Amino acid sequence: MLNISRTGQSLADMADQVRGVPARLIPYATATALTRCAKQAQTVELPQAMHKAFDNPTSYTLNALRIAPATKDKLSARVLVKTKAMTSGNAQESYLQPEVEGGQRGSKGMENALRYAGVLSAGQFVVPGAAAKLDANGNVKGADVRTILKALKNLKAVSATRSRSGKRLAKGRQLANDLFVGKPQGGNRSEGIWRREGKRLRPLFVFTNVAPTYRPRLDFAGVVQGVARKQFPAEFAKAVASMKSKGRW
Template sequence: MFKLEIGVDDGQLTKSAIEMQRRHIPFALVLTATRLAQRIKKGELAVMRKRLDRPTPTTLNSLFLKAATKAKPARVYFKDSWTSGIPADTYLQQAVFGGVRPHKRFEKSLIAQGIMKSGQYALPSKSFLNQYGNVSRGTMTKVLSGLGAAETTSGFKANATDSKRSMAKGNRRYFGGVVGDESGVWERMNTKWGAAVRPVFVFSDGAPAYRTIFPFFKIAENIARAHRTQEFNDALAQTLATARP
């Protein structure tokens, strides 16, 4: 989250300037902070579209802006909670700061069921990626169900069984294990040449590492620095032009 607090040094102001500050500058500062925040949000979105790999509409719509008040600074931030799914504030951490990513919820479920080792990470097969470069939530649920790793909450039943209804969904076609010399999650398939399998996730013994590609705070600071004076002058001029005598 990036906060914008704008202030002035009134140590050298004349009496008339002090009166102007008392009456008009506080509003001008609030207006300046809000307008800078608007610029920052627009700039951040432009960089996200350019540098992130096919960001989803949900990711882009996760960036929020709160206008400044006399008591609170303007804020530009990512929503840090959703009713379901992982918030952008969490999964964008590696893009913003770089470094090694932690285990995802899906991987934690695989580890809890003994399907994957605690030091491994699940890397998706390209054939299962959607237009945004992600494995869809629906596919993830089917895989976890087929592996018996979907039930993480008491009373919640989503694992595949041998019932006719469950078998009709086809989730039992997913399994974890070693095929050839690679361990991962696999899908059983019927082809015109007979039965076959293909990888859904391949397990890696090393954690994926990321470089910083979306320096959120640096972008915000650069925009604020470049436009602070202009926005303050414009805001003060507007405040004085519309002020009551």
């Protein structure tokens, strides 16, 4: 789980900062200020940082954040990445964590489905091939992924696939009328999911034994801590003023 906590200044420091504040109100004002800082990071600062770090991030990625508000008894607000997928895609944490911490990405849903079908080994991963169609965000179009996942349900083992001319093209497993999974014969072509386009075979996805890795791109902790350092004093003062105006003094 990705999270960042901010406890702010000590209560003694804040009492000096806002003189005359009743001690019993300080925890409430502190919790309010911390939660507002977390909300600012969630809705403004981190989405802006994502736009700078990523190429055309999707709304699904930009809406990946949630907060755990602070309370008077727990003076720590957190900004977290959602861990449960909201659609049939991956949970945002599974692909955002490598972008924040670096390192190897986790398995994608299609990879798990291919392994379950027995066509992808445990140590293999899938990367887009030359025939993969990308959307405006640079991701493989969902229609292609859905076609493959649907075809996996009716996977048929075959000894060979043939072109319209009857020439033997490849050994593998037929996924659909124009798709098969395996390694084409002839040349040094990779194992993967191939699409037949006329008499040509083009790679839709390529299987690799090298796990895709990422370098850290999004300074998640730095952004959140920056918001807390910059905005906490003002948010604390506003929270105190609000309580005073409501007669809670």
